Amino acid sequence: MVALARKTLLHEWRRFLSAVVAVGFAGLLQLLQAALVLGIFGSAGVDVTGSAADVWIGYPGTRSVDLGRAIDPNIESRLLMDPAIARVEPFIRLDGDWHGPADSGSESVYVSGIDPRPEGLMFAHALSPDLRARLDEPDAVVVDRADIDKLGVAVGGTAAINGHTVRVVGIGSGLRALGGVNVVTSLATARRLDSDATDAGWPTYLVARLREPAMADAVARRLKDNGGFGPYEAWTATAFARRSALYWMLDTGAGAGVLFLAGAVFLAGAAITGQTLAGAVAGSAREYATLNALGVSVGALRRVVLEQAFWVGAAGLLGAGVLGTALLALARTQDVPVALSLPVVLACAALVMGLAALSGLAALRGLSQADPASLLR
Numbered sequence: 146m147v148a149l150a151r152k153t154l155l156h157e158w159r160r161f162l163s164a165v166v167a168v169g170f171a172g173l174l175q176l177l178q179a180a181l182v183l184g185i186f187g188s189a190g191v192d193v194t195g196s197a198a199d200v201w202i203g204y205p206g207t208r209s210v211d212l213g214r215a216i217d218p219n220i221e222s223r224l225l226m227d228p229a230i231a232r233v234e235p236f237i238r239l240d241g242d243w244h245g246p247a248d249s250g251s252e253s254v255y256v257s258g259i260d261p262r263p264e265g266l267m268f269a270h271a272l273s274p275d276l277r278a279r280l281d282e283p284d285a286v287v288v289d290r291a292d293i294d295k296l297g298v299a300v301g302g303t304a305a306i307n308g309h310t311v312r313v314v315g316i317g318s319g320l321r322a323l324g325g326v327n328v329v330t331s332l333a334t335a336r337r338l339d340s341d342a343t344d345a346g347w348p349t350y351l352v353a354r355l356r357e358p359a360m361a362d363a364v365a366r367r368l369k370d371n372g373g374f375g376p377y378e379a380w381t382a383t384a385f386a387r388r389s390a391l392y393w394m395l396d397t398g399a400g401a402g403v404l405f406l407a408g409a410v411f412l413a414g415a416a417i418t419g420q421t422l423a424g425a426v427a428g429s430a431r432e433y434a435t436l437n438a439l440g441v442s443v444g445a446l447r448r449v450v451l452e453q454a455f456w457v458g459a460a461g462l463l464g465a466g467v468l469g470t471a472l473l474a475l476a477r478t479q480d481v482p483v484a485l486s487l488p489v490v491l492a493c494a495a496l497v498m499g500l501a502a503l504s505g506l507a508a509l510r511g512l513s514q515a516d517p518a519s520l521l522r
Contacts, residue, residue, distance in 0.1 A: 161457055164504070167417040168461030169468075172497035174410045176469040179489050182394070184482035189323040189393045190386035192238070192257060197269035198352035199361045200230075201385045202368065205378040208396070209389040211255065211322070213238055215347035217375035224353055229364050231356045234260045235348030236267050237335040241328065244305040245297035252296060254326040256306060258335020266352050268329060271319035279314040280331045286311045287329045289320035291480035296326065307338050321482065323393055351377075451505045458501025462494055 187194070192210050193201065202224065204214040224233045237258030244251050259267035261280035276287055286306075288296060293316055298304050303312045306328065320327045330338070336346045355364060361381040368379035380388065476483045 161453070164457045165460045165464070168458055168497060168501055168504070169464040170461075171410055171413070171500055172462055172465035172493065173469050173472075175493045175496055176465060176485075176490070177472065177483075178406065178410070179493055180469075180473055180476075180483040180485050181481075183484040183486070183489065185323060186390045186394045187386075187484050188321055188482050190389035191271075191320065191322050191327070192236075192267070193382050193386040193389065195269075195271040195319050196267045196352065196382070197354060198266045198382055199355040199358045200353045200365050200368070200379055200381060202351040202353065202377050202379045203349065205376050207378065209392040210350075210385065211238070211325075211389070212392075213349040215349055216351070216377050218347055218351075220375055220377050221351055224351060224368070227364065227368065229355050229357065229360055229367075230353045232264075232266065232354040233351055234266055235332060236350045236352055237332060237339065238349040239335065239339050241306040241338060243296060243326070243328070246302075246304075252326060254296075254306065254328045255322055256335055256338055257327055257329045258332045258338075259329060261331045266354055268317075268320065272317050272329070276315045276317055280329070280334075282312075282314060284309065284311045284334055284337070285314040285330065286334070287315045287317050287320070288313060289327060289480075290316045290318055291321050292326045309338050311338075318480075321480070451502075454501045454505025455498075457504070458498045461501070462497045465497065 190210055202216070202220060204216055207213050218235065221233050221235070224230055235258075237256070239256050239258075241254045241256040242251055243254045257267070259265055259280070261277045263274045263277060265277060272287065279285055280287060293299070293313075296304065296313075298313055300313050300316060303310055305311070311328075311330070311334070317329065320329060339346070353364075355361060361383075365379040365381050365384075368377075473483050473485070
């Protein structure tokens, strides 16, 4: 019967092609939605994922990296007392108002003040040593290549942030943040841009590199005992990046629409594929009736239909995988924030095969017409 299912698909491929296309299209949409969700909401923690720090220290209860508040710089002393910590450096993150050339208007930006030395932890994965060296220049800034046109200035051009003149000295990649433009500068420049604040110069976060990165969870738990160094909380880099992404995905309501759309795509794909398979089964009713008359049980015929649904799902999954890989590669060349992980890919594949299984069950109704008596009409 399994061989019969495959042979029927090959012989009657035109009849099943629309079902394969429906399953593949639904799978492709699921895959692209998942990649966009992970990419867009994952960019909420680009400061964390683009850096080499193992532990982040910030204001207690901070729910996302962009919601940080200034903390007492004396907390650094507490961190350096821990024998597991090899390096500590401050990170300043503040809101800015960017004014470019007169014809480009203004833009809200995030200013990220980092240690520009080659061994600096912040944006270690996103900035080359050459770009970091350029940030040593007074009032120098680096922006992401995807945002340079939005800011209306080229490399070497000048603009104003919070009324202070800055100069774009380079373009990086992997700096794009969710909800605004990320402008990277040195700690000294960031302090000048924040000169009007009452806690000017205080870091938004302290980031630490450990002698043994595998001890990050234990160190973060140990640091919760602040010992009178002021209010702060410690998170591992992985936990803080996930915390930021989940805040934007769930707590802001932005993810609800995406989840609703994913469910609608799944149901629409199931309905279309189910109807297509049911039509294919109904179109082969006389063949199935003949098999039934020759002694093939209805249960065996059901297994044939379900096997056909499986191969339809597998073919659709293969097409979705090939086309999805090409589209994601194209998206990355255009700086579209997309990301995938193996568990998410496997989940999408499971959804596609589940869609095919539901469609196969719906198509079983067509076997009601496979009555040997119908051959006498």
